[in-house]
Amino acid sequence: NAGVTQTPKFRVLKTGQSMTLLCAQDMNHEYMYWYRQDPGMGLRLIHYSVGEGTTAKGEVPDGYNVSRLKKQNFLLGLESAAPSQTSVYFCASSSGTAYSNQPQHFGDGTRLSIL
Amino acid sequence: GIQVEQSPPDLILQEGANSTLRCNFSDSVNNLQWFHQNPWGQLINLFYIPSGTKQNGRLSATTVATERYSLLYISSSQTTDSGVYFCAVRPYKLSFGAGTTVTVRA
Numbered sequence: 023n024a025g026v027t028q029t030p031k032f033r034v035l036k037t038g039q040s041m042t043l044l045c046a047q048d049m050n051h052e053y054m055y056w057y058r059q060d061p062g063m064g065l066r067l068i069h070y071s072v073g074e075g076t077t078a079k080g081e082v083p084d085g086y087n088v089s090r091l092k093k094q095n096f097l098l099g100l101e102s103a104a105p106s107q108t109s110v111y112f113c114a115s116s117s118g119t120a121y122s123n124q125p126q127h128f129g130d131g132t133r134l135s136i137l
Numbered sequence: 138g139i140q141v142e143q144s145p146p147d148l149i150l151q152e153g154a155n156s157t158l159r160c161n162f163s164d165s166v167n168n169l170q171w172f173h174q175n176p177w178g179q180l181i182n183l184f185y186i187p188s189g190t191k192q193n194g195r196l197s198a199t200t201v202a203t204e205r206y207s208l209l210y211i212s213s214s215q216t217t218d219s220g221v222y223f224c225a226v227r228p229y230k231l232s233f234g235a236g237t238t239v240t241v242r243a
Contacts, residue, residue, distance in 0.1 A: 055231070064141075064223055064233030080230065081138075110178060114231075125170055125185035126231055131178050 024048050028113050028129035035103045035136050043098040043132050045113030053116045054096035055080075055126065056088060058109040065112055071096055103136045110134070139164045143224055143234035150214045150241045158209040158237045160224030168231070169200050171209050174221040183209070183222075214241045 029044045045054065052073050057065035057080075067080030071090040085107060087099045096115075100107060110133050114126040140163040150156055160169075171183040184191050184198040186207065191198055195214075200207040211218055221236040 062235070064225070064235050065231075066233070067230055070230070112180065125168070125182065126225075127182065128172075128180040131180070133178070 026113055026115055026127050026129035028111075028132050030132060031130065032133045033135070035100075035134065037103060037105060037136060039103050040099070040101050041103065041134075042100075043111055043113075043134075045096045045098070045115075045129060046094055047096075047113075047115040047127075048094065049115060049117070049127065050093070051115035051117050051127075052093075053126075054090065055114040055116075056086070056096065056098045057112045057114065058082065058107075059112060059131075060109050068098065068111075105136045108134060108136045138230075139166070139226060139232050141224060141226055141232050141234035143222075143237050145237060146235070148237055148239045150211075150218075150239065152214060152216060152241055152243050154214050154241075155210070155212045156214060156239070158211070158222055158224075158239075160207040160209070160226075160234055162205050162207075162224075162226045164205070166202065166205075166226040168227045169202075169207055170225045170231070171198055171207070172223040172225065173218075174223060174236070176220055180223075211239070214239075216241050216243055 055070040056068040069088040074093040113129045116124045116126040142161045173181045188202045195212045197210045225233045
């Protein structure tokens with residue numbers, strides 16, 4: 023019973039490097055989300071997707087890109103990593119429509135450090 | 138956007154004590170979730186409770202949507218209850234409060 027799986031769990035990058043975080047869900051959910059969590063704060067939405075082939079900006083989208091080529095996968099990319107992007111990244115998924123009241127299910131997070 | 142305020146910000150409990158955490162939100166919502174973030178950073182779904190009352194073991198939650206608040210009750214607290222408790226709401230996109238850090242001492 024995997025649920026939402028994030029890869030990798032930890033990563034250290036140098037400023038200017040690029041990388042992609044992978045999120046996979048096996049619940050056939052339409053909606054997927056990427057959040058970041060900074061120390062002492064709640065989660066903030068970076069980007070989200072309402073279905074395969076669609077993406078939209080969240081609260082803090084700058085410096086990130088996303089793709090949803092397959093329904094079960096949602097990729098978060100950093101083209102040129104900056105120290106301000108050091109954070110814990112969470113992926114989530116949910117069923118339902120835009121204004122649906124379905125709960126979101128979260129992965130275990132990816133700890134990313136940018137030196 | 139919608140504002141979510143959690144109180145208290147920090148809570149220290151002796152094992153066995155009861156406590157109440159509060160979440161206030163600034164607008165109507167159709168989704169409210171309580172999460173526990175354990176010391177390893179994992180987010181654990183506690184309740185999905187846009188309205189009404191639910192109970193799960195020693196935890197229970199009540200949401201009064203018309204008055205825009207939700208309460209999380211922890212009874213007979215245990216050291217494993219330590220961590221950060223988040224309330225998150227959405228009319229559309231999930232908005233998180235800043236959390237309540239709970240420390241339960243043996």
